């Protein structure tokens with residue numbers, strides 16, 4: 001917490017709870033085998049014996065004995081994606097709104113002039129502080145990861161008592177809600193025998209709001225996602241054309257999706273983050289689609305360099321904007337879509353043609 005996290009926990013690896021570890025390994029393997037990882041090849045990597053690297057922490061990191069899981073609140077003051085909004089605007093996922101003042105003296109409450117930040121850097125910096133403090137007391141092997149490590153962070157977070165895995169597959173903390181980003185430190189330190197590890201109780205109860213609200217039916221059952229249908233996958237990870245049957249349900253989401261968290265009752269009273277580096281950039285909230293569409297390479301760099309949106313690159317963002325324009329039904333977008341239809345990028349051109357047809361038929 002001193003390093004700037006909002007909550008944290010520890011779990012043992014491959015020892016006390018090996019039965020639960022096997023259940024998780026089985027779930028992960030079944031998930032990959034069912035094709036639910038889509039084109040995210042990094043999730044399907046295997047070791048020399050063919051075991052999925054992410055199916056257990058000790059598969060890729062044999063010396064691992066424990067995992068410290070840290071969580072950072074990124075909840076920002078601002079509307080929910082499900083609130084009424086002008087039809088000519090898109091939606092960028094909340095976690096990608098983040099920024100920091102351009103210089104240390106600036107007034108942090110002035111959100112108009114923030115420099116983009118990326119949660120990977122925000123969490124990794126804090127994890128390194130914890131790691132350094134730990135190594136001072138207990139020399140050991142450690143690895144810090146945010147997203148990229150060969151492990152399922154949410155499964156670790158649930159075991160470390162950070163929260164329970166909701167039916168929307170997100171980790172939810174009873175006090176903080178689910179607007180949490182996770183980082184882990186894998187260590188070679190065993191958890192002392194007799195130490196009771198806290199596992200958070202599942203508090204979803206009979207609620208099914210997230211499953212009912214998901215526009216693409218990506219939540220195929222409680223706690224189970226077909227990622228190849230999730231709007232976050234389609235708009236951020238998926239290269240090439242987005243499957244046609246999923247374009248309409250994407251609605252106005254141009255980067256990621258917050259719907260299954262917006263409807264979650266555990267987020268109603270989620271506290272606003274005071275974390276340095278996680279301030280909301282006002283321009284990211286309900287951005288005008290024609291503003292995003294008009295960005296050339298220099299403008300894209302200006303607004304998104306250092307932000308998670310940089311990862312999608314400009315052409316893929318424009319592919320998503322074209323689809324959102326089509327879904328808006330707004331004829332004012334026709335000229336932009338016609339210009340894109342003549343683009344030398346076949347994916348963008350085809351998305352623009354689809355969007356024009358959709359506007360003309362609405």
Ligand code: B12
Pocket residue numbers: 024025027028031040043054093094095146147148149151152153154155158165168169170171172178179180181182183222223224225227230232233236237255256257258260
């Ligand atoms: C790939 C990935 C995605 C994919 C697939 C998501 C998915 N559900 O798997 C896509 C691109 C769709 C995605 C979307 C998002 N992601 Co993402 N993603 C990841 C990543 C890199 C790997 C996840 C993974 O391994 N998935 C494989 C499946 C099988 O794992 P899982 O769903 O977590 O399932 C495990 C548990 O649920 C458990 N389990 C399964 N069934 C059951 C049943 C019960 C009863 C229990 C108790 C447990 C349980 O076992 C499973 C296997 O071990 C992680 C970082 C990491 N390294 O872990 C971030 C991560 C999960 N993503 C994160 C975020 C923030 C998002 C988005 C909110 C971003 C956005 N706004 O667009 C959305 C959320 C969508 C959603 N409802 O989950 C955060 C989640 C934080 C949190 N509070 O939960 C993570 C941890 C990144 C981080 N460092 O903070 N993501």
Ligand code: SF4
Pocket residue numbers: 168213214215216217218219225229230231232257258259260261
């Ligand atoms: S993030 Fe959106 S598309 Fe993905 S499961 Fe949640 S509601 Fe469905």
Ligand code: SF4
Pocket residue numbers: 166167168169203204205207208209210211260263264265266
């Ligand atoms: S919306 Fe309901 S079912 Fe879904 S995660 Fe939240 S509490 Fe659980």
